[in-house]
Structures are given as structure tokens and as C-alpha cells.
Amino acid sequence: MKIGLFFGSFNPIHIGHLVIANHMAEHSDLDQVWFVVTPHSPFKKKSTLLDNYQRLEMVYLATQDYDSLKPSDIEFNLPQPNYTVNTLAHLHEKFPQHEFALIMGEDNLKSFHKWKNYEVILKNHDLYVYPRISDNRIENQFHGHKKIHFINAPIMELSSTFIRKSIKAGKNVEPMLPQHVWKYLDEMNFYR
Template sequence: MIYLKRVIQKYLDWLIILLMNKKKVGLFFGTFDPIHNGHLNIAKYIIEENFAQEVWLVVTPENPIKLKNNISNFHHRYNMVDIATKKYANIIPSDLELNLKKPNYTIDTLEYVSNKMTNVEFSLIIGEDNYKIFDTWKDYKKILSDYKIYIYPRKGTLKESPHIINDNAMYIGGPRIDLSSTNIRNIVSKKSDPKDLISLEVMKYINNNKLYQ
């Protein structure tokens, strides 16, 4: 019964948005170093289940919480996302954080795009690992109150069916990400082929630009 109510509410929300002529866009932030099929599968699932009409893969210049060393040049990472999404009309590469004030906090980016594009309802797509530390994010309570959050399962989690955490946050079903960009970089650095983990076109870009060697 609870699941049925959730499904009904989801489609009622969807109908209301359509009637208001607002497009639903999910923002999926990441370093994407490199983008892999797990990222794309989550984005496709979000669209297929009508959580959003479009998913923007927002390539982050830096992460103010998890400062990473030796990440690839922003433009290489953006180019790989652009290459990987060319055949998907509703999965969009985004460099919107590139020229925003640093450090890039999610709340600032959400408010920026919401104020700039008032005809769009933006939501946030994050992994369960990030949701576990969500209370360390800047203005996390405001994000929870103002934006829908869709949380996808990571390796080792048991959350397989969608369920609501609160009014704006919910675990979604769908593909569990059992791979990481770190693993792919390690595979490439050992001169191995990350077959079936990333697209052939992205792998060609990696080889042509001698990334992760």
C-alpha cells in the first residue's frame, strides 16, 4: 500500500509539473574521471522512471568536502562526458560550475540554476555513500527542504526497492553501481582494457590523450 501511494504521488507530481509547464531536470554531480557505464545507467534509470525529463551530468571542477589530488584536467573530463552522452538526447553534459565562484558548493549551484531558469524544477541525484555524509554539506537542510533528492544504491547496499526517507528525499531502485572511476583508472594504468565498463569512444579518447598512464 505504501509503495502504491508513492507511485501514485510520483505521477501526480509529474502531472502537476507538466501542467505548470515546468521541465524536471536532475543534476548528477561528479568528477567523472572517467565517466563510466554505471553513471550512464543511473541517468537512464532516472529518466525511464520519470523522476526527471533530463539528467545533467555536472562535471565538478573540485569537491570542497572530498579534496582529490591528481584529478584529470577539467576539459578532458568534460570532453569524455560529452563523448559518452552524444547518443542520449536527454542526458546532457554540463560545465555550469566551471565559472561559478569557488569552492563549488551544491546549494550555491542549485540556487544559481534555479534562479536563472525559473521554468525548470531541479533535483539532486547522489549516491548512498554521499547521503551518509549529507549532514556535512553546506546548508544541507535547505537542500532537503527546497529540492528533491534521489539516492541511488552503491556497492554492498541492500536498498533494492524505492522508499521515501522524507518529503523530498528517497532511495530509488535501479542499477547498483559496483564499479568506480578509480578502478577504471587502475585498469588503464596497467595497460588492460576496461571492457564493458566504459564506452569504446571514451576509451579511444583516453588512449589518444594518454590519460591515466
């Protein structure tokens, strides 16, 4: 089985994330997409980021109705700070029957050459890149690379930051969130 790994803090997960992940599962050779919830980074201000398990719960709620989309807490028990290359090695060890690929926005590909051991990642894993509105060109070294697949997914200009700020300002963000996630956020009084 070929699994696409979609990394993020998902603080909160929103319909933009689901649209991209579902597009990858339906319109590429990926069989499933796993939402890899990244643990709290020591560099992020604690006040803006919900607890790891609350964010995982939201991903679970958002994906429960989709067979090809799954939540993953694989990074919760790995040493911090964690690097993608280490997560991939851990996944390969734990699930040798699966092939893993990375899903990333075009903006992340621009800085991919700065990632720890990016050459190792690229040698062993495919990258599925979705478009983001941007003026910058992709580094020449990644043009035409056989492991990098540009997927013509819808451009989603929706961010978790915008949603958090809107909730704090008392705005209605319900249409931007999966229904189960909205109910959970509302009941828990998150981001207010």
C-alpha cells in the same frame, strides 16, 4: 521540466554512471539528467585528475547519443570551493523554467546532514537516491522524508579509480567505458 543533477568528477565517466543516469531518466519523474562536472578540487592531487575540459569532453562524448542525458559545466565559473547549495541557487537563477533535483548514492545520503545548508536544499529540492552496497544504515532523520526518493536502480560496483588503476597497469577496460570515451582516452593516452 524536471532535471536531475548528477555531480561528479567523472574521471573518467564510465558505463556505471550512464546506467544510473539513464535509469533515473527512464524510471522516475525526471525529464533529463545533467552530468555536472565538478571543477578540480584544491584538495585532490592534480596528477590523478584530468583537466576540467577534458573531463567535460568525455561526458559530452558519453551522452551525445542520449536525448535525456546532458553534460554541464555550470560549476566551472562559480567561486571555489563551491557548495551544492550555491550551484542550485545559480541554476535556479539561470533556468527559472526548470525544477532541479539531486541524484546521489546512498552513501552520500549518510553524510548529507553535514552538507552546507542541507536543510535549505531539502526544503527546495527533491533527492533521488540510488543504492550502493553498504552495511551502514541511513540516518533516521531521512527515513520517510517526502523529498527523498529511493530509486531501485541497478547497483553498479564500478569506479573511476579502478578504471584509472587498470589503465595504468595495462589492463583492457574498453567494456567499462562508452565507446566514444574509450577512443578519446586511448588517443589522448590518458591515465597511463
